[in-house]
Amino acid sequence: MDALDKFKAAQRAGWAFFAPLQMFTTIPAGRLAGHAGIRAGMRVLDVACGTGVVAVTAARLGARVTGLDLTPELLEVARTNASLAGVNIDFHEGDVEQLPFDADTFDVVVSQFGHMFAPRPDVAVGQMLRVLKPGGTIAFSTWPPELFIGRMFALVGQFLPPPPPGVSPPPQWGDPATIRERLGAAVRDIVFDRDRIEAPALSVGHYRDVTEKTAGPVVKLVEALSASDPGKLAEFRAAYDALTALYFDRNCVRQDYLMTRATKN
Ligand SMILES: C[S@@+](CC[C@H](N)C(=O)[O-])C[C@H]1O[C@@H](n2cnc3c(N)ncnc32)[C@H](O)[C@@H]1O
Numbered sequence: 561m562d563a564l565d566k567f568k569a570a571q572r573a574g575w576a577f578f579a580p581l582q583m584f585t586t587i588p589a590g591r592l593a594g595h596a597g598i599r600a601g602m603r604v605l606d607v608a609c610g611t612g613v614v615a616v617t618a619a620r621l622g623a624r625v626t627g628l629d630l631t632p633e634l635l636e637v638a639r640t641n642a643s644l645a646g647v648n649i650d651f652h653e654g655d656v657e658q659l660p661f662d663a664d665t666f667d668v669v670v671s672q673f674g675h676m677f678a679p680r681p682d683v684a685v686g687q688m689l690r691v692l693k694p695g696g697t698i699a700f701s702t703w704p705p706e707l708f709i710g711r712m713f714a715l716v717g718q719f720l721p722p723p724p725p726g727v728s729p730p731p732q733w734g735d736p737a738t739i740r741e742r743l744g745a746a747v748r749d750i751v752f753d754r755d756r757i758e759a760p761a762l763s764v765g766h767y768r769d770v771t772e773k774t775a776g777p778v779v780k781l782v783e784a785l786s787a788s789d790p791g792k793l794a795e796f797r798a799a800y801d802a803l804t805a806l807y808f809d810r811n812c813v814r815q816d817y818l819m820t821r822a823t824k825n
Contacts (some may be wrong), residue, residue: 563724564679568630568655571677574776575610576633581774582611582641584759585672588701588817589613591755592672595819596699598623602667607656607688608674612638612649618670619647626650626666628659629674659687666692671700673817676733677776680726681742689746692824698747699821704734707816708807715803716777719785719796734818747822757815764804767813768797 592614598604600622606615609627611634619625619642627649629635635651642649654660656671656678669692678684685698692698703709710731717729732738736752743750761767772782778800785793807814 564726567679567724567727570780571776572630572632574780575631577774577779578631578634578776579611579637579774580770582613582637584757584815585610585613588755588757589617589672592670592699592701592819593617593621595751595753595821596668596670596697597821598668598670603665604668604670605659605661605666605688605691606674607659607669607671608677609638609651610634610672610674612641612651614670614672615649615651616641616645616647618668619649620645623668626652626661628652628654628656630655656687657683659691661691663690664693666696668692668697668699670698673701673703675700676702676730679723679728681728681733685742689743689824694824696824697821698743698824699819700733701817701819702733702739703731704816704818705729705731707734708803708813709815709817710734711803712800713777715796715799716781719781719792720777736818736820739820743822745825747824750820750822753819753821755817755819757817758812759815760811761808761813762811764801764808764813767804767808768800 598618598621602623604618604623604625606627609615609629612627615625615627656675669688675684713731771778
């Protein structure tokens, strides 16, 4: 297994506990489906679909939907979600860096807080654009590096060993200039928008407790430091609480995100 495969295997293990956070990602899924202009009859691919919140939303709008994710535990929940909503979705276990679909297949390719975690942005976006039909829409939601979740990832990065060479920090996908550069000449008509998740929490400690049990990179960090360095874990927790406090107000943690949409040339 090479370094990137090991990195992805660790990611898969970390994301396995994400399902409870679908309570937070359900409302933005509706926003992204609207931003992407998903309508009945369209062929839609939800990349890094997790528990399928965007996929199910698109299917409920009448689209013909495929979902793909690295993490089998989340796909199991996604299948249950599709069944509860009474929709049919074709779910695949797979990697956004190697999409198992023909070129020019989908009318819309979306990803909510998903493709940003692929280690090589150029490979991920190249694959998403390859399977999109000319004239089709690519749309995604990402975390800006200067706001809460982007800063949280940077903080986690300070406490972890550096990733293998060639792995890009996920929040770079939250910067409009970087997005323009990465989409490049393959697209036209880029449109940005912003929205906010208001995550309920009784205190910053409650919020940390939830994310330590569910959010992939935090899960991995806490697991590693609990065994190797409890002092450093305490230091991380104090820094995380201080960061969260900046965005915590009236029992909610503000998580602002960026939405992008573009048309493939
Ligand atoms: C923050 S979760 C978002 C899940 C879902 N889109 C949502 O909005 O609830 C990140 C997801 O990215 C998936 N993921 C990470 N790296 C991936 C890769 N290389 N290929 C496919 N999925 C990946 C994880 O398994 C996880 O489901």
